[in-house]
Amino acid sequence: MAAANGCGQEREMQKTYWVENSADLTVEAMMLDSKASDLDKEERPEVLSMLPPYEGKSVMELGAGIGRFTGELAQKAGQLIAMDFIDNVIKKNESINGHHKNVKFLCADVTSPDLNISDESVDLIFSNWLLMYLSDKEVENLAERMMKWLKVGGHIFFRESCFHQSGDSKRKYNPTHYREPRFYTRVFKGCHMPDSSGNFFELSLVSCKCIGAYVRNKKNQNQICWIWQKVLHRGFVSTGGIETTKEFVSKLELKPGQKVLDVGCGIGGRGLLYGHFEVADCTTKKYPDNTFDVIYSRDTILHIQDKPALFRSFYKWLKPGGKHMARCLRTLVFMRFIAEDRTDQFKEVLQRELNAVEKDKDAFIEDF
Ligand SMILES: C[S@@+](CC[C@H](N)C(=O)[O-])C[C@H]1O[C@@H](n2cnc3c(N)ncnc32)[C@H](O)[C@@H]1O
Numbered sequence: 560m561a562a563a564n565g566c567g568q569e570r571e572m573q574k575t576y577w578v579e580n581s582a583d584l585t586v587e588a589m590m591l592d593s594k595a596s597d598l599d600k601e602e603r604p605e606v607l608s609m610l611p612p613y614e615g616k617s618v619m620e621l622g623a624g625i626g627r628f629t630g631e632l633a634q635k636a637g638q639l640i641a642m643d644f645i646d647n648v649i650k651k652n653e654s655i656n657g658h659h660k661n662v663k664f665l666c667a668d669v670t671s672p673d674l675n676i677s678d679e680s681v682d683l684i685f686s687n688w689l690l691m692y693l694s695d696k697e698v699e700n701l702a703e704r705m706m707k708w709l710k711v712g713g714h715i716f717f718r719e720s721c722f723h724q725s726g727d728s729k730r731k732y733n734p735t736h737y738r739e740p741r742f743y744t745r746v747f748k749g750c751h752m753p754d755s756s757g758n759f760f761e762l763s764l765v766s767c768k769c770i771g772a773y774v775r776n777k778k779n780q781n782q783i784c785w786i787w788q789k790v791l792h793r794g795f796v797s798t799g800g801i802e803t804t805k806e807f808v809s810k811l812e813l814k815p816g817q818k819v820l821d822v823g824c825g826i827g828g829r830g831l832l833y834g835h836f837e838v839a840d841c842t843t844k845k846y847p848d849n850t851f852d853v854i855y856s857r858d859t860i861l862h863i864q865d866k867p868a869l870f871r872s873f874y875k876w877l878k879p880g881g882k883h884m885a886r887c888l889r890t891l892v893f894m895r896f897i898a899e900d901r902t903d904q905f906k907e908v909l910q911r912e913l914n915a916v917e918k919d920k921d922a923f924i925e926d927f
Contacts, residue, residue, distance in 0.1 A: 569694045570668065572734045577645050577692070580730070581624075584651045589624040591726035594776070599627060602772035606687060607631055609766070609784065611714045616682035619708070621669045622689030626652035632685065633659035640676075644668040670697045674704075681708045686717045690743065691735050699746050706750045706762060709789045715762070718770065718784035719743065725779050740767070740783050747787050759792035803908060807857070817852040820876065823859025842869060846876045853881060 581588050587595040607628070615637040623629050623641035629652055633639050641656070642665040643649040653664040667674060670693060684705050690698050705715055720726075721740045724733065744767065752760045770782040813819065822841045842863060854873050863869050 566670070566694060566697060569697065569734075570670065573692045574644065574668075576732070576734050577648075580728075581645050581648045584625055584647065586625075586627060587728070589627060591728040591730075593727055595726075598772060598776060601776070602770055603627060603631070605770060605772055606718065606784070609768075609786065610685070610716055611683065611765070611786065611788075613683045617680060617710075618683045618685060619676070619681045621684065621686040622692070623652055624648055626656045628685065628687060629662065630656045630659065633662045636661060636683075639663070640665055642667050642669060669693075669701060676708045678707045679710045682710055682713045684709060684713075684715045688718060688720065690717055691719045691737065694736070695742070698743070702746050702750050702762075703752070706752050706760070706789060711760065711789055711791070713789050714765065715747070715787045715789075716784065717743070718782065721781045721783050723781065725773065725777065725782060737781075743783075743785060747785065751792065760789055761792045762787040763790045803904075804857075808855070811853050811855065813853065818850060819853045819855060820846070820851045822854060822856035823862075841872070844872075846872075848875045849878045850876050851881055852878055 580591065585595075586599050587593060589595070590598060592598060613632075614635050617638050618632055618636040619640045619642070620629060620632055621642050623643045625648055626641065629639070629641045632641075633656060639659070639662045641649070641652055641662055643652065644667060646666050649664050649666045656662060657664070669689065690701070693701060709715065719740075720735070720737055723737050724735070744764070747762050748764065750762045754760065765786040765788050767783065767785045769780045770784060773779040773782040811819075841859075842865065854877060860866060860869065
């Protein structure tokens with residue numbers, strides 16, 4: 560049976576599937592494989608060895624099942640939430656692992672909007688075979704929510720069966736989504752989140768690999784896991800990052816539907832605020848006359864020799880009444896030429912950035 564598109568139908572189908580397949584409450588049922596005990600002995604330590612350090616930390620296990628991983632996670636974690644949407648399954652998990660007093664067992668669907676998890680409260684979110692039981696849209700929503708729940712610097716680990724079924728258990732029907740791995744990479748890479756101070760965060764890929772136990776025992780390379788870390792978005796090369804970019808972009812008074820050309824967009828920090836991307840040389844590129852409402856560029860025009868020719872192009876590409884804003888280190892220029900001396904502002908911003916780098920010099924060099 561194909562998986563349903565609508566979330567309601569999808570939920571019903573996945574729940575029915577798991578009610579039927581978890582009736583036995585065994586490792587075989589959790590792994591949907593007749594050789595589960597042997598595989599489990601080999602793959603469980605392998606999976607656990609890949610996790611970033613979580614001693615004393617706040618951990619959340621989604622789709623915990625009867626607790627193949629719960630007990631081991633509980634031994635090191637500070638606090639652990641183990642969540643599963645099948646009542647009998649999470650009760651079995653509690654009967655096995657309930658002696659770990661740092662674990663809260665929750666019967667809940669991970670897609671439920673009512674989950675009461677505070678933002679930035681979790682160090683590690685762990686799931687082993689969960690996202691393949693969610694629709695594409697549900698994976699996208701959950702990825703965004705996971706990112707909110709994570710502390711800055713926190714990690715997400717997930718492992719999924721890709722391309723096709725791996726376990727040999729017979730099933731009447733199978734609503735599992737065996738996706739191409741690039742789907743998961745695209746969704747998690749696309750997660751961005753601002754905080755109340757105007758910083759942007761993103762998920763940075765720490766590792767993506769297949770589970771060796773399945774390669775060795777089943778010649779199966781389709782068991783793939785990912786580790787992501789929530790980090791500050793490093794999309795700005797120019798001085799002042801998001802702070803000065805926001806200030807300059809606000810001066811453009813952009814309106815919905817306006818067309819903006821960002822010349823020399825770099826690694827895309829400003830694109831987060833308003834745009835999409837194209838590779839082209841602005842000294843040879845041709846656009847039709849009267850194309851853009853605004854042309855913006857920052858720390859770019861100083862690198863171009865024939866500035867008058869470039870400005871002639873900008874003039875043609877701008878719609879009548881359009882704006883060109885450029886900041887080349889010391890000048891802020893509109894077509895109607897507003898020149899402002901921003902030296903003091905940039906001295907202050909540069910000093911702040913220098914102090915931040917000095918404070919965290921080793922981490923900065925390693926990251927670089
Ligand atoms: C293949 S089992 C894996 C269990 C465990 N993680 C393991 O590796 O042994 C998948 C588990 O995810 C749970 N599950 C599936 N969809 C879920 C959802 N939307 N919310 C919570 N749990 C879910 C199922 O009930 C089942 O226990």
